[in-house]
Amino acid sequence: MRRRMRVTAIALAALALAGCASADGVAGQVGDAGYIAGDGIVTEIAPDQRAAPAAFAGPLVDGGDLDSAELDGVTLINFWYAACPPCRIEAPVLAELHAELGDRVSFLGVNTRDGAAQAAAFEEQFGVEYPSILDDETASAQLAFTGIVAPNAVPSTIILDAEGRVAARVSGAVTDTSILSTLLREELER
Secondary structure (H helix, E strand, O other): OHHHHHHHHHHHHHHHHHHHOOOOOHHHHHOOOOOOOOOOOEEEOOHHHOOOOOOOEEEEOOOOEEEHHHOOOOEEEEEEOOOOHHHHHHHHHHHHHHHHHOOOOEEEEEEOOOOHHHHHHHHHHHOOOOOEEEOOOOOHHHHHOOOOOOOOOOOEEEEEOOOOOEEEEEEOOOOOOHHHHHHHHHHHHO
């Protein structure tokens, strides 16, 4: 009986520790990054239910400024920051998707916490070639989507239709291109 209780206690402890582990070791490298992880839920909005385009602006990581009115056509907007473990997992997937669809879809990153140097280092490390705005001081981009589909987790990815209206949101990291590719292609075909 005692042996069974000890085996059960060890098994429960192992399960608890496994829940804290990261398969890729990234979480252990960055420590407690203080983010709310997304749950992987995909929210799609029917064209006749879409709200007016959200307006936002911000400084670009590599200098200059961007106004959302400059975005043209179907757009993918990804909310991220450098110390976010799921963002590190997702970045190469987004870079791959950009290489695949970047000639037909606009891509924009929204860095929610970092300064320009840290954001630029992340983009270089993960091969991110599309622009990102720095939203850490004003939260302009984050606030613009409140009431539509708030990017309440990092990372979150929002797909805008050709009119600039929110068509879909993926809350949490994507681990391959399939979900976002499907959502983007659907919008391109509308």
